[in-house]
Amino acid sequence: MICVSKKWNLTIAAVVLFAGVGVPGCKKKAVNPFPDSNAVSGWQKAGDTRIFAAKDLWQYIDGDAEQYISAGVLSTSTSDYKFQGQLEAVVDVYTMGDATGASKILTAGQTKEATTVQVGDAGISYAQSIVFRKGATLVRIVAYESTPGAPQALLALAHGVEAKL
Amino acid sequence: MRGINMKNRRDFLKGAATGAVLLGSQSKLGLAAAVAGHADAVKSKVVVARDAALHNASGQLDDKRVIELLDRAIASYTGHNNPIESWKHLVPTDKVIGLKVNGLGGKGISTHLALVLAVCERLQQAGVKPGNIIVWDRNARDIEACGLTINTDSSKVRVFGSDVAGYEDQKETWGKASIKLSKILTQECAMVIGLPILKDHSMAGVTFAMKNMYGVVDKPQDLHGGNCNPGVADLNCIPAIREKVRFTIGDAMSSVYNGGPGFRPEFLWQPNALIVGEDRVAVDHTAWQILDKKRVEVGMPTFEGANRLPRYIATAADAAHGLGTDDPNRIHLMEV
Numbered sequence: 001m002i003c004v005s006k007k008w009n010l011t012i013a014a015v016v017l018f019a020g021v022g023v024p025g026c027k028k029k030a031v032n033p034f035p036d037s038n039a040v041s042g043w044q045k046a047g048d049t050r051i052f053a054a055k056d057l058w059q060y061i062d063g064d065a066e067q068y069i070s071a072g073v074l075s076t077s078t079s080d081y082k083f084q085g086q087l088e089a090v091v092d093v094y095t096m097g098d099a100t101g102a103s104k105i106l107t108a109g110q111t112k113e114a115t116t117v118q119v120g121d122a123g124i125s126y127a128q129s130i131v132f133r134k135g136a137t138l139v140r141i142v143a144y145e146s147t148p149g150a151p152q153a154l155l156a157l158a159h160g161v162e163a164k165l
Numbered sequence: 166m167r168g169i170n171m172k173n174r175r176d177f178l179k180g181a182a183t184g185a186v187l188l189g190s191q192s193k194l195g196l197a198a199a200v201a202g203h204a205d206a207v208k209s210k211v212v213v214a215r216d217a218a219l220h221n222a223s224g225q226l227d228d229k230r231v232i233e234l235l236d237r238a239i240a241s242y243t244g245h246n247n248p249i250e251s252w253k254h255l256v257p258t259d260k261v262i263g264l265k266v267n268g269l270g271g272k273g274i275s276t277h278l279a280l281v282l283a284v285c286e287r288l289q290q291a292g293v294k295p296g297n298i299i300v301w302d303r304n305a306r307d308i309e310a311c312g313l314t315i316n317t318d319s320s321k322v323r324v325f326g327s328d329v330a331g332y333e334d335q336k337e338t339w340g341k342a343s344i345k346l347s348k349i350l351t352q353e354c355a356m357v358i359g360l361p362i363l364k365d366h367s368m369a370g371v372t373f374a375m376k377n378m379y380g381v382v383d384k385p386q387d388l389h390g391g392n393c394n395p396g397v398a399d400l401n402c403i404p405a406i407r408e409k410v411r412f413t414i415g416d417a418m419s420s421v422y423n424g425g426p427g428f429r430p431e432f433l434w435q436p437n438a439l440i441v442g443e444d445r446v447a448v449d450h451t452a453w454q455i456l457d458k459k460r461v462e463v464g465m466p467t468f469e470g471a472n473r474l475p476r477y478i479a480t481a482a483d484a485a486h487g488l489g490t491d492d493p494n495r496i497h498l499m500e501v
Contacts (some may be wrong), residue, residue: 058386062269062379063368064427066389090271109424111431128430144273146224159397 033093033139034079035162041161042153046080046088063125071104072097083153087143089115091161094138102133125151130158134165205342208489208497209444213453214238215500219418225326226418227282232283237412238441239287241501252291255412262293264300264409267361267377268307269358273428276360278312280439284360284414285322295322302351303380304328325349332383340399341390344382344498352404356411363417363440363452365425365432369393370468370475372426374413375401375488392397397477399485401445408487412447422459434459446481446489447496453478 006126037044050060054073057065068076078092096102099121114124120139123132128150129142139161143150192350219228231411236248245251251409256262262358264284266276288298295317302308304326305315327347336343350357361377368389369376375397379385388396401407417438424432436455442448453475457467468474482491 060404061371062426063389063393064425065386068370083219088272109429113431126431128433142273142430144271144428146430162337 031165033137033161034091034162035076035157035160040157042084043157043160044082044085046082049077049079051075051077051109067108068094068096068105071100081157083149083157087145087147087150087153089141089143089154089157091157092140092142094140096136096138099133101134102136102138103137105119106131106133115156117155119155120162123158127151128154130154132158132162134162135165139165167216189425208495209442209447210242210497210499211440211442211447212238212241212499213417213438213440213451213455214499215436215438216239217437220435224435226277226279228279228282231277231279231418232286234439235280235283235287237501238363238414238439241499242441245385246490248287249290251358252287256288256291256293256356256358258292260296261297261299261353262288263349263354263357263409264311265300265357265359265361265371265373265377265380266302266308266311267303267380268310269380270362270364270421270426270428272312274362274364274419274421274433275307275312275429276362277308277418280360280414280416280418281311281313284358289322296320298322299349299353300324301347302326303329307380313354327381327383337403337405339402339404342388342396342399344362344384344387344400344403346403346405347383349407352379354409356412359410359413359445361413361415363415363420363436363456365421365456366473366475367422367425368473369397369477370471370473371449371453371456371478373415373440374448375477376411376449376482378406381406392473392476394475394477395480395486398481398483398488399486401481402486410445412443413441413445413451415448417452417455420456420459422463423465439453444489444496446478446491449475449478449481450491450493450496451498 052060054069054074055063057068057076065137074095074097077093081089081091113126117123120132121132128146141154141158143154150153171402214234214237216230219230238250240246243251243254266281268275285298289295300313308324308326313324327349330348332345332347333351336345359374359377364372366372369392388400405472417436417440419427421432421433422434440448440452460467478491481488
């Protein structure tokens with residue numbers, strides 16, 4: 001696991017390069033998908049970004065790692081956020097090998113309560129979470145509590161992440 | 166599929182009395198061995214204590230009700246109405262007691278702080294020195310997910326992870342499990358109480374008492390093959406785990422019945438329960454039934470139907486492992 005703050009570009013490039021070894025023609029553009037504090041109204045980035053290569057993903061999500069590895073995850077980055085100093089949320093960004101892998105994760109476990117949202121290439125939302133994909137990137141944003149304003153706040157943050165992909 | 170062995174109040178009272186005799190006749194560090202050794206003669210007791218009002222209207226835990234629920238669970242288990250006396254029968258008060266929490270799921274689905282604090286309070290009231298209580302997990306991140314703050318000052322309850330204490334250099338092997346154990350388990354604690362949180366697990370099916378031990382080793386990823394079977398059972402047979410992890414106070418106050426082990430709020434649910442027992446297999450079997458019942462209620466397939474049967478529970482109960490029982494007829498389930 002790698003923690004980054006200001007050295008994002010160098011680190012993510014290293015992880016993606018590592019993850020891409022053995023994948024001919026694999027060229028991933030190194031991007032920082034995490035909006036800075038107040039880049040999205042009301043949202044503060046809380047703490048450093050953590051990055052996990054596929055082989056280390058278990059450290060973050062234990063047995064859940066298997067489904068992402070099966071779907072071709074290359075690396076995962078995560079950061080905590082806080083909305084108006086109260087609502088806490090986590091943003092997970094999974095860089096998959098291709099869009100098919102991202103779609104596979106997006107549709108897995110989807111329930112009838114899911115609502116389609118216009119974010120990225122495809123997205124769904126629940127009361128406390130939003131999941132969307134854009135190309136080969138899958139983004140999951142989860143709030144730790146349910147508040148009346150949470151869905152709108154999460155959607156705004158999702159658009160903020162989308163804009164940086 | 167096996168169902169939950171329900172007990173009425175008369176059975177509960179009778180069972181509580183039996184438990185008191187059982188506990189009173191054993192040394193404090195011999196409880197698990199007693200259950201395993203007399204498996205044919207004695208049922209494994211599991212207490213499921215519930216409080217429907219545990220969460221308030223805004224979904225926040227009521228700390229006062231949590232400690233009352235803990236007292237009720239422990240009193241039912243031991244047969245002692247006085248909570249302090251109950252604890253004196255459960256733990257060696259002059260030794261170091263570890264509380265293995267589970268913060269892997271992040272802030273949304275980790276062992277609740279209110280439960281950890283309640284257990285720490287009762288342990289101290291029973292005579293355990295603050296510095297002889299160690300609350301621990303894999304690392305600082307997991308510990309902080311439970312709402313705890315790292316502390317290594319031995320004048321207070323100590324809270325730190327295996328990332329601080331390190332792992333043994335020598336591997337321990339049992340069956341397919343070949344791992345290095347946390348020094349918190351091997352060098353610090355005389356007894357460990359597991360404080361897992363009830364969750365669905367995408368591979369194992371259910372994660373609770375036994376699966377919580379994945380947080381005790383250096384490379385848990387090596388134990389996930391075969392849907393964690395026999396990894397979970399083999400790991401729990403490692404002597405230090407089998408002998409020191411003697412009791413489970415399972416946090417089922419909140420749970421995810423699908424999409425685990427991470428936090429998936431769309432599957433969040435509040436059973437408002439604690440699941441308590443010495444027999445880790447019986448505890449896990451009970452937890453599995455509770456999760457399966459919830460899944461059926463919401464129209465989802467059981468774990469068997471979802472092809473995620475927690476087979477490690479039966480493996481842990483088999484003759485080779487002998488960790489406890491998964492036979493409902495040999496589990497004395499008390500719902501209080």
